[in-house]
Amino acid sequence: MIRSLLNYTTVQQAFKCTVFLSLFFLKSTLVAQTPTDALMMPSKNVCFLVSYDYGAFDQYWEGERLRENQTIATVSRQTLLPMVAVGIFNDLNLYIGLPYVKTESSNPNGGRFEGAKGFQDLTLALKYKILEKELGNGNLYILTGAGFSTPATNYLSDYMPYSLGLGAPEFALRGIVKYQLNNGFYARGMAGHLWRGYTEAERDYYYNDGSYYTSFMDVPNAWNVEAVIGKWFFSNTLRFELNYTGIKSTSGDDIRAYNAAQPTNKVTFDRIGVSLQYYFPFAKGLGAVGNYSQVVHGLNTGKFTNVSMGLTYQFNFVKKTNTGFDDN
Amino acid sequence: MITKPFLFFLFCGIILCVSCEKDLPTYLEYEEYSFTGLDENGGTWKPVLFDQVSSITLEAPKEITSQSYKAEVTALKSAIGQMTDSQRESLAYWGNNPVVRWNEIALELIAKYNIIPGPNDDDSYTLPSPATPDGPPGFPFAHPPYAGRALAYLSVAQFDGLIAAWHYKYRYNRKAPYQQDTSISFAYEPNTLPSYPSDGAVLARVSRKILTALFPLEATYLQELEQNHLESLGVSGANVASDLAAGSTIGDAVAQLALTRAASDGMKNAQTPKAVSDSIKQAAFNRFGWQWENLELPTRPVGLTPLFGKVKMWNVTNVEDVRPVAPPAIDSESYLKDVQLLKDHASNMTEEKRRIANFWQDGLGTYTPPGHWNRFANEFIVEHKMNPLRAARTLAYLNMAVMDAGISCWDAKYYYHYPRPIQTIPGFKTIAGTPNFPSYTSGHSVFSAAASEVLAYIFPEKAELVRNWAEEAAISRVYGGIHWSFDATVGTRQGIEIANYTIHKAQADGSD
Numbered sequence: 001m002i003r004s005l006l007n008y009t010t011v012q013q014a015f016k017c018t019v020f021l022s023l024f025f026l027k028s029t030l031v032a033q034t035p036t037d038a039l040m041m042p043s044k045n046v047c048f049l050v051s052y053d054y055g056a057f058d059q060y061w062e063g064e065r066l067r068e069n070q071t072i073a074t075v076s077r078q079t080l081l082p083m084v085a086v087g088i089f090n091d092l093n094l095y096i097g098l099p100y101v102k103t104e105s106s107n108p109n110g111g112r113f114e115g116a117k118g119f120q121d122l123t124l125a126l127k128y129k130i131l132e133k134e135l136g137n138g139n140l141y142i143l144t145g146a147g148f149s150t151p152a153t154n155y156l157s158d159y160m161p162y163s164l165g166l167g168a169p170e171f172a173l174r175g176i177v178k179y180q181l182n183n184g185f186y187a188r189g190m191a192g193h194l195w196r197g198y199t200e201a202e203r204d205y206y207y208n209d210g211s212y213y214t215s216f217m218d219v220p221n222a223w224n225v226e227a228v229i230g231k232w233f234f235s236n237t238l239r240f241e242l243n244y245t246g247i248k249s250t251s252g253d254d255i256r257a258y259n260a261a262q263p264t265n266k267v268t269f270d271r272i273g274v275s276l277q278y279y280f281p282f283a284k285g286l287g288a289v290g291n292y293s294q295v296v297h298g299l300n301t302g303k304f305t306n307v308s309m310g311l312t313y314q315f316n317f318v319k320k321t322n323t324g325f326d327d328n
Numbered sequence: 329m330i331t332k333p334f335l336f337f338l339f340c341g342i343i344l345c346v347s348c349e350k351d352l353p354t355y356l357e358y359e360e361y362s363f364t365g366l367d368e369n370g371g372t373w374k375p376v377l378f379d380q381v382s383s384i385t386l387e388a389p390k391e392i393t394s395q396s397y398k399a400e401v402t403a404l405k406s407a408i409g410q411m412t413d414s415q416r417e418s419l420a421y422w423g424n425n426p427v428v429r430w431n432e433i434a435l436e437l438i439a440k441y442n443i444i445p446g447p448n449d450d451d452s453y454t455l456p457s458p459a460t461p462d463g464p465p466g467f468p469f470a471h472p473p474y475a476g477r478a479l480a481y482l483s484v485a486q487f488d489g490l491i492a493a494w495h496y497k498y499r500y501n502r503k504a505p506y507q508q509d510t511s512i513s514f515a516y517e518p519n520t521l522p523s524y525p526s527d528g529a530v531l532a533r534v535s536r537k538i539l540t541a542l543f544p545l546e547a548t549y550l551q552e553l554e555q556n557h558l559e560s561l562g563v564s565g566a567n568v569a570s571d572l573a574a575g576s577t578i579g580d581a582v583a584q585l586a587l588t589r590a591a592s593d594g595m596k597n598a599q600t601p602k603a604v605s606d607s608i609k610q611a612a613f614n615r616f617g618w619q620w621e622n623l624e625l626p627t628r629p630v631g632l633t634p635l636f637g638k639v640k641m642w643n644v645t646n647v648e649d650v651r652p653v654a655p656p657a658i659d660s661e662s663y664l665k666d667v668q669l670l671k672d673h674a675s676n677m678t679e680e681k682r683r684i685a686n687f688w689q690d691g692l693g694t695y696t697p698p699g700h701w702n703r704f705a706n707e708f709i710v711e712h713k714m715n716p717l718r719a720a721r722t723l724a725y726l727n728m729a730v731m732d733a734g735i736s737c738w739d740a741k742y743y744y745h746y747p748r749p750i751q752t753i754p755g756f757k758t759i760a761g762t763p764n765f766p767s768y769t770s771g772h773s774v775f776s777a778a779a780s781e782v783l784a785y786i787f788p789e790k791a792e793l794v795r796n797w798a799e800e801a802a803i804s805r806v807y808g809g810i811h812w813s814f815d816a817t818v819g820t821r822q823g824i825e826i827a828n829y830t831i832h833k834a835q836a837d838g839s840d
């Protein structure tokens with residue numbers, strides 16, 4: 001049913017880790033294949049992150065029409081994401097993540113469908129800092145990121161809204177620009193394109209504005225943008241951020257009336273969120289992240305509300321010591 | 329140095345994206361072929377809708393030596409000489425067996441209209457009505473019984489139309505233009521089929537008319553398809569204008585007969601008012617002590633087509649002759665064994681069982697189980713290089729059996745009114761959608777068994793294959809959690825029995 005399920009991502013940032021969790025929640029939408037922020041982890045540092053995200057919707061857009069559907073009632077999606085980030089060089093970071101996802105409908109519902117659970121997509125991403133330069137009362141950063149993700153298990157993508165992901169390989173390319181004032185205020189913009197391959201259904205006929213005699217479904221490519229403003233507080237131990245995330249598929253069909261969504265649908269959404277990130281002064285290398293987000297507008301997607309929290313731990317794997325802040 | 333790993337990653341990603349781009353098939357692609365036979369005696373085969381071919385009249389064509397015919401040939405040559413790229417594409421699309429294409433068009437319309445009406449804001453439901461096809465909701469809801477019936481009328485009308493065409497082709501024996509004049513090239517593999525009347529034009533007209541009656545909102549689209557088909561025939565080299573006009577005449581006459589039968593076959597009463605539906609349910613409860621309930625939210629007041637079991641059958645005289653025995657009583661030993669079986673499947677769902685449940689699901693938004701079996705038939709028809717008449721015969725008997733299967737299955741469903749697993753197993757969840765009609769017997773089982781038997785009769789070397797498929801389709805509903813195992817096994821036997829009525833008729837139609 002609702003393909004959009006997939007599209008929720010949470011924007012969280014591990015402190016020094018500089019990891020954008022959100023990206024990973026959805027391989028599908030994979031906003032998250034590459035970290036989209038502008039933070040870099042120093043060379044020889046590694047960061048572990050574990051986060052939990054709870055997302056749910058009781059309304060979704062069928063084409064442009066926002067509706068309820070008691071067949072599925074409220075659909076929830078829980079995601080547990082373990083991720084590791086490695087500072088290969090000071091200006092090149094690697095990210096690897098594999099989320100575990102569980103979906104289900106609230107009771108009562110009219111459909112009595114079984115939910116789904118399992119590992120979703122393995123994501124590998126690289127982020128590279130092209131430029132860091134003093135400018136006025138602050139610093140300018142320009143980065144680029146590339147990510148690749150692919151289903152880690154044989155989950156069924158053609159089982160919306162319960163499917164774990166879109167079930168297709170995805171390659172993402174992003175550009176990131178950030179400007180941070182010396183007083184801790186910063187603004188960041190990101191634009192990227194997501195190339196999706198085909199997902200394989202377990203049926204060999206489907207309708208997508210016409211007959212398709214194949215089990216392969218073309219998952220639409222998409223544009224992905226992000227705009228963020230934030231500030232560091234308390235000697236760079238606390239960060240507060242407001243963010244906007246947009247996804248816009250470049251092709252695809254609409255969910256048909258009172259019918260299930262499918263991976264070929266044209267998904268678009270605008271989501272706003274707020275994030276907090278905190279570094280514990282008493283435990284060097286340990287940080288916490290939290291995020292709340294709400295999809296405010298969309299096409300062929302659920303009107304998701306997401307809450308997530310996570311812990312990060314960073315250390316230098318050569319010196320075997322925890323690292324302090326870097327100046328980003 | 330530092331940028332190298334990044335660039336390499338980028339490069340691999342781009343290669344990967346580009347390499348997986350490919351075209352996905354939207355219809356059955358086949359190389360044009362030489363027919364395995366022309367069935368020259370096809371005009372003597374027994375039609376379905378009428379007794380004597382002579383009741384479809386067609387006047388003799390003008391002599392090929394006549395001025396008017398010569399003018400038609402000249403016009404044909406000119407049209408071929410000025411052939412456009414889009415006409416060439418049309419020739420390639422329609423191919424030398426347009427029976428397959430018109431069947432696929434029907435399957436696509438079924439998938440397009442197989443959308444169940446949702447609830448209104450006040451939780452009531454509005455049903456599609458042929459009297460107000462624009463809706464909302466638009467007409468029709470092309471559910472499996474509707475689909476099976478649509479395919480039956482389409483295929484029977486095509487079959488009868490081609491029998492009449494063959495009758496007059498060999499009676500009047502007008503050679504095809506490309507057979508008379510070597511300067512005219514034929515778009516497909518040459519054969520000696522006489523050209524008057526055009527079999528392609530019969531198909532275009534009869535198919536457009538039947539499908540327009542069944543999918544009234546597609547009238548313009550279907551008109552365009554017919555026009556496109558006729559235009560391709562007009563430059564194929566096989567027909568002159570009078571051949572096409574004669575084919576259209578036969579198409580009109582046969583479509584009229586088919587639609588007359590359809591108008592009075594009982595389908596218009598199949599979707600009943602709530603009072604009738606409630607009395608059917610009460611009768612079952614009085615008889616057996618159980619009754620199926622719709623568990624959707626909001627509850628649908630009436631199940632799908634409670635009186636489809638009363639629709640006129642093609643080859644079975646009395647639906648009660650093929651009604652299966654009663655299912656196990658609720659809480660009986662066999663029933664409880666099945667409860668355990670369903671729970672076991674649900675808690676031990678394997679990838680193979682899930683694949684089977686999904687492969688055969690053919691649910692909302694698809695071409696339904698009848699459509700799935702037509703798709704197989706189309707593939708076999710091409711593989712066997714059948715001519716259009718043979719192809720139409722295959723689909724006619726297939727779809728008569730499929731429609732009879734649907735009628736008999738629905739008779740059992742509403743006579744026994746047996747509950748679905750989600751109704752009687754507390755907390756039970758499924759991986760397939762539970763349909764809006766009683767459980768016993770399974771539509772997939774009856775449709776598939778009937779279809780597979782007809783295909784096994786026509787394609788004997790496929791018998792084992794298609795019977796295995798039918799059993800898999802039947803058990804797929806048990807894996808999906810929406811049917812009892814006895815719905816599937818009894819339904820399979822029911823489908824086989826129904827198909828035999830059709831097969832007996834086919835064996836006596838003069839074609840074997």
